[in-house]
Amino acid sequence: MRRLVDISVPLRAGIPTDPPGLTPEIDYLSHQQTQDDLLRFFPGATRDDLPDGEGWAVEWVRMTTHSGTHLDAPYHYASTMDGGERAITIDEVPLEWCFQPGVKLDLRHFEDGYVVTPDDIDAALDRIGHRLSPLEIVVVNTSAGERYGHDDYVSKGCGIGRDATLHLLSQGVRLTGTDAWSWDAPFVHTARRYAREGDASVIWEGHRAGREVGYCHIEKLHNLEALPDVGFQIVCFPTKVHAASAGWTRAVAVIDEEE
Numbered sequence: 001m002r003r004l005v006d007i008s009v010p011l012r013a014g015i016p017t018d019p020p021g022l023t024p025e026i027d028y029l030s031h032q033q034t035q036d037d038l039l040r041f042f043p044g045a046t047r048d049d050l051p052d053g054e055g056w057a058v059e060w061v062r063m064t065t066h067s068g069t070h071l072d073a074p075y076h077y078a079s080t081m082d083g084g085e086r087a088i089t090i091d092e093v094p095l096e097w098c099f100q101p102g103v104k105l106d107l108r109h110f111e112d113g114y115v116v117t118p119d120d121i122d123a124a125l126d127r128i129g130h131r132l133s134p135l136e137i138v139v140v141n142t143s144a145g146e147r148y149g150h151d152d153y154v155s156k157g158c159g160i161g162r163d164a165t166l167h168l169l170s171q172g173v174r175l176t177g178t179d180a181w182s183w184d185a186p187f188v189h190t191a192r193r194y195a196r197e198g199d200a201s202v203i204w205e206g207h208r209a210g211r212e213v214g215y216c217h218i219e220k221l222h223n224l225e226a227l228p229d230v231g232f233q234i235v236c237f238p239t240k241v242h243a244a245s246a247g248w249t250r251a252v253a254v255i256d257e258e259e
């Protein structure tokens with residue numbers, strides 16, 4: 001039997017999903033507010049012509065391409081990728097990258113702000129007895145996953161460092177994902193480290209790995225706790241926003257189970 005597991009967050013206004021000033025805004029227009037919007041397309045028609053006098057339900061949304069569950073294109077990380085080539089935008093991401101077998105790494109035990117290393121990735125793969133194949137989609141379940149919509153979400157979870165990201169990419173992975181706000185460690189922790197050590201290379205290091213090898217990651221995944229370690233596919237086609245740095249996605253895991 002085929003089971004579909006929704007691994008996307010609900011896109012909602014009024015909950016702390018992003019830093020202040022970046023949360024999405026949604027204006028909901030009800031059937032009672034839109035009769036005239038519908039009627040203006042049909043000269044001569046009146047409200048009496050509408051069933052129960054209803055117009056249509058529609059929403060106006062103000063948000064960024066990085067609101068909700070979304071796929072980041074290499075162009076988000078820098079203007080170049082693969083060591084100097086023009087970075088591809090979200091509408092140029094190969095669809096083949098976005099529909100592949102998935103692998104889940106459980107990294108929930110790492111403290112907030114911890115920067116995951118190549119050894120941590122290998123240890124997580126060893127624990128589930130898996131060797132990576134090219135184009136597999138690697139998603140990391142962090143402690144941020146269960147905090148979506150709570151005040152501490154943006155500062156929760158571990159992040160994937162430059163070396164760990166390149167370690168995945170060197171094995172042919174081109175699309176990864178996290179249930180945290182960022183593929184990198186939460187900025188508040190990295191800012192403290194930067195203030196302490198003065199080393200600017202820690203800033204957004206996992207993202208910046210895309211300058212060396214172009215890749216995509218999904219941010220704000222959800223419900224990864226419900227997935228097995230392997231044995232599923234991930235579908236995460238991004239909305240084709242022209243020339244953009246990211247696109248929203250309804251990410252879904254497809255699990256084919258024995259009868």
Ligand SMILES: N[C@@H](CC(=O)c1ccccc1NC=O)C(=O)O
Nearest residue numbers: 018022064066067181182183219
């Ligand atoms: N988490 C993202 C950044 C991000 O989400 C973002 C970046 C710029 C403007 C808005 C953003 N997020 C939500 O609207 C990242 O680290 O790439």
